[in-house]
Amino acid sequence: MTDPFQIPYEYYQNGDLIIGEMTSQLGYVTDQLYFHELSEIKFADQLLAISKKYQHVLSFVFAVKEINENPKILPNISLGFYIYDSYTNARMTYQNTLKLLSTTKRIVPNFKCDKKNKLIAVIGGLDSDISLYMATLLGIYKFPQIANCVLAPMMSAESQLTSFYRMVPNEVYQYKGIVHFLLHFQWTWVGMIASDNENGDRFMQTMMPMLSQHGICTAFYEKTPAIPQTTENLGSLGFFRAKSFSMTISKVKVLVVCAEPQTMTALIWMLYFFSLLEGTTETSMGKVWIMTAHWDFSLETMHKGFDMQVFDGTVSFAIHSKEVLGFTKFLQILHPNSAKGDGFINIFWEQIFNCLFSGSAKQNQRTDSCTGEEKLESLPGVLFEMSMTGQSYSIYNAVQAIAYALHKIYLFRLKYGAMDDRGTLNLSDLPPWQLHPFLRGISFNNSVGETVSFDEKGDLAAEFDIINWVTFPNQSFLQVKIGRMDPQVSLGEEFTIHDEAITWHSKFNQTPLALCNDRCHRGYSRKKKEGKPFCCYDCVPCPDGMIANQKDMDDCIKCLEDRFPNKGQNQCIPKILNFLSFSEPLGLTLAFLALSFSVITALVLGVFTKHQNTPIVKANNRDLTYALLISLLLCFLCSLLFMGQPHTVTCYLRQTVFGIIFSVAVSCILAKTITVVLAFMATKPGSRMKKWVGKRQTTSILLGCSFIQISICTVWICTAPPFPDFDMHSLAKEIVVQCNEGSATLFCCALGYLGFLAIVSFIVAFLARKLPDSFNEAKFITFSMLVFCSVWLSFVPSYLSTKGKYMVAVEIFSILASSAGLLGCIFFPKCYIIIQRPDLNSKEQLIRRYY
Known part of the structure; x- marks a missing residue:
């Protein structure tokens, strides 16, 4: 049979x-x-x-x-x-x-x-x-x-x-290699093609989760039709799907193909039919084809008329060979x-x-007869x-x-x-x-x-080669090995690729981009588009204070504390140090005023020393006058401690020296005012206040009031002293270099005590302003303390509402303004008489002038 x-x-x-x-x-x-x-x-x-x-x-x-x-x-x-x-x-x-x-x-x-x-x-x-x-x-x-x-x-x-x-x-290594390849070129928008059979389904089910896990989106997955095995259906394979297929793959530049023979046969037929329908060549498509190791670039007899340059620049994985x-x-x-x-x-x-x-x-x-003398080496590579x-x-x-x-x-x-x-x-x-x-x-x-x-699964323990296929118009091609995927080497080194060896399709002038949309530039972050795959996104500017220093960042990031975003919000630049410098105009102006007032105070002291025996100098305790002038001189000079970059020593001295010197100055004024009151009371017949008038009383007031402030500052320095501090957050683009007060309570106590002395001095001077005495300077003290209190009352809100060097400038200005107020209000009238009207600087003239 x-x-x-x-x-x-x-x-x-x-x-x-x-x-x-x-x-x-x-x-x-x-x-x-x-x-x-x-x-x-x-x-x-x-x-x-x-x-x-x-x-x-x-x-x-x-x-x-x-x-x-x-x-x-x-x-x-x-x-x-x-x-x-x-x-x-x-x-x-x-x-x-x-x-x-x-x-x-x-x-x-x-x-x-x-x-x-x-x-x-x-x-x-x-x-x-x-x-x-x-x-x-x-x-x-x-x-x-x-x-x-x-x-x-x-x-x-x-x-x-x-x-x-x-x-x-094992094919899993090949799939990992494809993912590595896509990630290497940052291609996140790809199409996938496989046969409409179990192998194609298996390829899709394996690859698509791997792509998603690595941030790669599948624009589409196309299944090629099965190859008919009957003559009646062979001719109709591609016509009914060629146009829709070509429209689908036109959406992307990179196509991953499970290149089984039946898949490639169907794919070539559809590309061929599309060229017939549209009257174009397949080459005009310009795609990056990534083929699995099934593909060996063989064109069957039925495809000899196919333009193989459509696959120019194709990258395929291949079983390693030598x-x-x-x-x-x-x-x-x-x-x-x-x-x-x-x-x-x-x-x-x-x-x-x-x-x-x-x-x-x-x-x-x-057809010609075969002689048997034909040479295999004369055949193009697509055939043999x-x-x-x-x-x-x-x-x-x-x-x-x-x-x-x-x-x-x-x-x-x-x-x-x-x-x-x-x-x-x-x-x-x-x-x-x-x-x-x-x-x-x-x-x-x-x-x-x-x-x-063999490995434990019975598969070959070997690597996959990565091949770049360069085609030529004469139907010949060149295979260039551009990398490998070797699971036998250590983790992180299994995938290698040589970019410089790759030749892309002739339609591409440079390495192609495979993205759903243009990349977000630096300074912008990605925002997902509703209803679209996660690779499709809008680009939104970074919020204030944040940057995106790379393209396609999912979220903007904050700069380190010592840096701030530039104008484009694409990099962090170092913050500059913010402190009141002697070299800048504001610091230079304040320093000039401080030194000028110091010189004026020294001149006033010189004038008073030269005319120390005149009645106007001797009135109201000459020693207190000298002490007041010296303390005012030091007040002007102590404002210089607030300028320049803070250090440990200057932080120790700033507030404490200022507090002590000002308390001495205000104590002198308080002692002068009390002296005027006691002197007036002592002139009344039968008064017992005469024993309280004298140097002992004024010295006790000066030392007692100053001692309290010195005690507060001593406790402050010993328990929680001021120290240099860097404020990173108050100003967006600058680091405020300042003196942290250490103990806010003791700082408030020092300022509060100083304010208490000023208010007491103002009240006493105000009450004594109309006493009938030609040598009574209570009026001038009253006005000077009014200026002093006004300056420091306006200082508090101004100080709290400013930041950085301007906060220091407010305090320096308050020191200079209040000290200048005391100097001008108390000593300007006396200097005018001493220098311009010496004829009035006598006891008889002052008494006669009063009466």
Whole structure:
């Protein structure tokens, strides 16, 4: 009976031990099947061969050839192989997997008819579906299967695949690499494309949360339609979705594609149909394509007319590979007639060189005849590459891994003398399941010196390369390695990228931006747009006192206490120190006034000393007059302590010296006023007040009143003295350098006591202003104390309402104004008489003038 599933495309080579391979060379398109017909596959006019994948077969054959020619591995044991095609179809995959298990052209399940050619392991499964189809059968018999699918089979089934290995790193590292790549260029607005199947759903479900966790938004996720496998529906694949698809992907500049073959086929068809509908070229799209490691930039025969420059500048992750010595030479000597048993080479040759061999089923087509002398190196890279691709390298390493595992078993048996009846070492009786422990623990250096081993999940412990694809108008391309994603290195160093090596699509003059909207400049923060993804935002200025010193900041930040925002609110600049300096105009003016009044006071003192024996000087106690003038001189000078940057010593002296000196001055005035009152009372007949008139009484008042203030200041200095302080908050752009009073209570006590003395002096002088005495200066004292009290009463609200150096300036002005008031009101009239009217400066004239 004829096998209804018989397909002629296979490759066979005898050997003591057989390694099977399930490749994916050919696709097929069938006519529509009907139930009333015989359930036999009907092939359309031609099979659709994927020419570039023929290298997978050749790398497998080359690896077996290397092992057989190496006397150090499996001596006296030859490896053979069976290679079948899965046709990327479940039915054909199951059929040909059963053929591998039967090792004959007839499928006889559960029977081994040929004892010479023993199948020991199977390599294959270019995609996860085909791998799973194979594993469901191979797992029953515990045959080791090493797949090279980038996506592992679905997790629900993975736990049951105890005989399954992958010569590919875990895809999670690839996804992490994509996220790292997007973050490196700060791309946060990307589109995603995958197939409308379980693998596409799995890709989306894995990637989208990872992107969101790292602040990357998915503008859309597009699912490409499934590829029809009937001739009636093939032509309608792209037209009904091409326009809407192109409008969707026009929203973004960066597209992340799960580049499975069916996804790329559908994607290319839709781009091609769009160019036909719009009358444009695909190149005008100008996108950054980020492809997964499925992609090898192969264009099927049906796409030879496609403008491949649409993928110029594409970045793809790729299974790490290295050039294997001898492989290029192996390809160069390849000839259709030299490959015995190869059922794939003729259809590959016809397709790749667009020619026909004699006896071909397509002889009626007007095509050149194949000579067999055509050279593979003359082909463009999109059709065939002379260097080993990543997937071919995985197949090569898979053969090596099986061979090294068998060699370890060989050495184990040799060590323990496991010979057959003829005294020779033979592995033909080796059950496939015994290979697993040796295969799981395998670790060896392949022919190019790279270590090959599996991790705990049965995946290859290796890295992903990051490749930049540069295309040219002549359909050639250049692969440039621009980085890697290596999970084997330490954390933080697993991802590397070389920006300078990247070539972007020719439409971009610089590194593209992938953002939902323009970035927020420095000085602005992001504000989420309602109803939009979190990557879409408005830019709002930072509030007063805050800055944004980077682009796209989520929140503005406050400056440190010693800094403040600049005008653009994009950086913090140091605050300047705020204190009343001698060099600035205000400080210079106040210092000049203080020194001027000090000189005037010294001159007045000089005048009074020179005319000390005159009646006007001797009146009302000459010693008190001198004490008052000296204290006023010191009052003017003590105002200089409030200028300049405060230090510990100046803070100690400022308020205490001011308080003590002013209390002495006011005490002198109080003593003068009391002296006037007592002198008037003592002139009355029979008065007993004469004993209170004299120097002892005035000295007691002066010392007693001053002592109280000295005591308050002493307690203040000993318990909670003033100290230099920095006020960071009162002024936005300046640091106020000031003297902290230490104890506010004692500070208030000192000022309060000074005010108390001033009020008492004012009241006594006011009451004595009309006493009939020519030497009575109570009127002048009354007016001077009125000025004094007015100045200090206005000082309090002014002092509390100002900040920084102006607060100090208010206090200095109050000191100068009140001291000048005392000096002018009390001594100006006397100086006028002494200097301008000396004729009045006599006792007789003053008495006569009074009467």
